[in-house]
Amino acid sequence: MIAFLVRRLLQAIAVMAVVAFCAFFMFQFVGDPVNQMVAEDATEEDRQYLRESLGLNDPIPVQFAKFALNAAQGNYGISYQHKRPVAALILERMPATLELAITAAVIAALLGVPAGVYTGLRRFGFTSKLIMTLSLIGISLPTFLIGILLIYLFAVILGWLPSFGRGEVTHLGAWETNFLSISGIKSLILPAITLALFQMTFIMRLIRSEMLEVLRTDFIKFARARGLHNRAINYGHALKNTLVPVITIIGLQLGSLIAFAIITETVFQWPGMGQLFLQAVQVVDIPIMSAYLIMIAFFFVVINLIVDMLYYVVDPRLRIDQPGGGGGHG
Amino acid sequence: MAEQTAESPAVVEDSARPPSTLHRIWDSDVCFSFRSSKVTMLAAFVTALIIFLAVFAPLVAPHSPFDVATVDLMDAELPPAWEAEGDKRFLLGTDNLGRDLWSTILYGTRISLTVGFFSVIFGLVVGVGLGLVSGYVGGYIDAFIMRVAEIQLSIPGILIALLLAGVLRGVLSAEAYNDAIVYVLVLTIGTSIWPQFARTVRGSTLVERNKEYVLAARVIGLSRFSIMVRHVLPNVMGPVLVIATINLAIAILSEATLSFLGVGVPPTEPSLGTLISEGQNYLFSGLWWITIFPGVVLAALVLAVNLLGDWLRDALNPKLR
Secondary structure (H helix, E strand, C coil): HHHHHHHHHHHHHHHHHHHHCCCCCCCHHHCCCHHHCCCCCCHHHHHHHHHCCCCCCHHHHHHHHHHHHHCHHHCEEEECCCEEEEHHHHHHHHHHHHHHHHHHHHHHHHHHHHHHHHHHCCCHHHHHHHHHHHHHHHHHCCCHHHHHHHHHHHHHHCCCCCCCCCCCCECCCCEEEECHHHHHHHHHHHHHHHHHHHHHHHHHHHHHHHHHHHHHHHHHHHEEEEEEEHHHHHHHHHHHHHHHHHHHHHHHHHHHHHHHHHHHHHHHHCCHCCCCCCCHHHHHCCHHHHHHHHHHHHHHHHHHHHHHHHHHHHCCHHHCCCCCCCCCCC | CHHHHHHHHHHHHHCCCCCCHHHHHHCCHHHHHHCHHHHHHHHHHHHHHHHHHHHHHCCCCCCCCHHHHHHHCHHCCCCCCCCCCCCCCCCCEEEEEEEHHHHHHHHHHHHHHHHHHHHHHHHHHHHHHHHHHHHHHCCCHHHHHHHHHHHHHHHHHHCCCCCCCHHHHCCCCHHHHHHHHHHHHHHHHHHHHHHHHHHHHHHHHHHHCCHHHHHHHCCCCCCCHHHHHHHHHHHHHHHHHHHHHHHHHHHHHHHHHHHHCCCCCCCCCCCHHHHHEEEEEEEHHHHHHHHHHHHHHHHHHHHHHHHHHHHHHHHHHHHHC
């Protein structure tokens, strides 16, 4: 267990180092920070002075070490566009994105898992076929189009739900939440469904195919021969054995929720990190872009670690073969 | 593919002659599974139709969205022809600038398809090349390439594309960026899809490299490069076709998404993504057609290509026969 953990941790650190280097490289490559900071009429001496004081004349490895040290402490510099520390900007907007992503993940899991089990068990039923067809359409519609269609239906035609923004938010210390006011919850519904839809179809299709695979195996036949109830077989044996890939995918999909949140936030003008990042891309605000890159990478690495550990808990086989296959190639 | 269905039955009936190439294709497993699936044939038809219309857009389209002389702002925001205020000249209505929506969609699909195809080709060439080297040469090169691919695979492609687009925006001036937008999109989207090709090809290369024909080729003293390219490569291309088809759908979606987000095709150029994005601003005034029609075309295209990809995956998988 410990050897496994240490190896995964080392890999995670290596990944973070590579990503940090990419982020650092963006600063090197794109534009000259001195140009962003000095006045138009600055002399060459002023520039040289600024250059020296910013440490831009240091050797590249030294600069990178400084950058990595700063990044590890959450210091990503000042946004070119907002003229404020990047870390503060991101932290301010994090609650909005996290609430959106978590709500979407919950919706996706709550609807996706039962739908997957149902379509797996009643493979040829009419309802199953209907659900499968709908899911295929769901996969082919881009996220932004789904959002726009929902806005058109529920906000423009029916007028039930707001079409943009977070509505009224309640302050809990530094955290602004949507969950404690009617208008906040109403504003959350459409973006959360938009974000959840793709994940939901994904989870559903995955569980369905895994169920189909497991239901074909010998131990299910044996369970039937033993005279177990259908419910015990379907949920106790079959569903339980689909969990390893499902956990992996749901875990990894959490990351893509954050990525797709960029699109959803743009459609619904949701004031989250994704919107901040997109605006940064549009005006080439490198500090925000690199901070976002590092943050997302960190998020992915942590999720990957957790998923690997969950494997360990769920699948006893992984605990036995330490030397060869313990790495958990997920 | 659609043309074969029309002429081939005659060939099938005549079995006295030795089978022609066309006959052999018609009788093959892949073609059989194609004929027996109506959904696939419909998907192939829709894909072919959209590609045809896009390629021949200058001939098919009644107006040219690039021709400023024919665009009249007085015609702006007209609903589709069948609505009360519609104009017969504009079948699907006009957009906010007075461009004929039908023509604009045709030209927009052109950009979407161009970017989609070339992105996949770019991703395919890079991915297959690296996968082949990775699998055949092995060692540190293999470890390095596969680590990079793994890291990239765990991050969603659209995020990679967005980051790259941001960096390129910084490197190029705004004007140069817009001029080179097709290349920029191909580069960013292609880069975001190469790891899938690389992983698959590496997997099959690892199997192929130990087979006897490779050994024989080495014995007669062929260089590594020519063994890889001329002997291993043709044998690992099967699954690549499936991945390429599925990724074509993804690439088209990515282009639309990037353009929708404002980092792709500039708003003045017609593209499905920019049309939908422009249309969103007018949705509240009831101008639904600017968004809905391009959206339908995009969804139909992606759905059809996805269905083709699904079918191809099943048809080429011997386990499922």
